[in-house]
């Protein structure tokens with residue numbers, strides 16, 4: 165079996181593109197991988213095209229050799245868009261390899277340790293504040309609306325949620341200076357006003373979900389460690405899943421972890437075992453977040469096993485299409501140290517139509533698929549109905 169064609173597609177998923185790699189073979193088998201990155205989608209796609217000559221004519225089942233061939237080609241650019249392109253290709257190669265054997269991908273990694281994974285509803289309130297009107301979702305005008313959203317999360321079977329700094333109003337807004345532009349956007353200073361807003365937000369969610377459901381707060385890159393510590397201490401009285409904070413400095417995370425009463429989750433931006441290693445050695449977070457579409461499956465598995473050796477839990481970073489949901493549940497299936505899995509519930513209404521067999525999500529968990537490969541392919545008719553035009557960019561979280 166030989167690789168005969170490699171394509172990359174962008175799908176217009178409302179407020180961000182989803183990016184998919186399709187690998188075709190001369191025997192008719194096709195593999196799909198997702199490597200969505202709303203920040204540099206054209207860069208990721210360009211890197212996929214850069215790697216294509218290296219892949220054509222090769223046996224797609226030599227996944228490891230092709231992965232390392234691609235990495236050697238691009239290792240001066242370790243991380244970033246080149247690694248995400250490698251990941252999308254590698255995920256498609258695993259898909260073909262598993263389909264050739266008529267088994268799910270997790271079977272190639274020794275078989276499943278679980279048949280479902282508990283989920284948390286991610287960007288809860290965030291998506292409604294930013295895109296609720298376009299999606300036809302209830303507005304978040306007051307903190308009572310946040311309370312009601314918390315009740316909705318519980319009524320729909322979820323046992324955990326994660327939010328960002330959502331400020332209800334007409335219209336509601338989100339506080340993301342770290343993703344903004346212009347003066348002051350990189351200062352990372354936490355003000356009394358924003359502390360008050362955060363306190364009101366978490367109080368409202370806590371009231372809505374009740375005592376048994378934990379709320380996580382993702383601070384992204386928005387503050388310096390000092391701000392993260394202030395926020396963690398402010399929220400001490402709530403039953404929280406974790407405080408999440410992004411930084412490239414493992415020592416800064418250690419400082420936060422030792423200074424706040426909650427669990428700390430981090431590392432979503434890292435790719436490759438080499439980038440994770442210093443964070444793991446310092447046990448810089450309680451839960452290590454791993455993005456499968458950015459790492460590829462082999463590296464995500466290796467990072468998860470490394471985290472296990474350091475007695476740390478992991479959680480997939482996952483807020484993309486259902487294909488990425490499948491990549492992530494396959495990872496959860498083959499790791500012994502998974503805390504919980506991320507998923508976006510508020511999304512484009514045709515999300516489940518984009519894959520041939522959408523994952524089953526019920527009672528706050530996602531079921532492990534049983535079909536060959538990832539358990540679903542991309543529906544190319546739906547994909548072409550939602551072709552992404554680069555001019556419509558860009559609003560990632």
Ligand SMILES: [Mg+2]
Pocket residue numbers: 382384408432
């Ligand atoms: Mg995050």
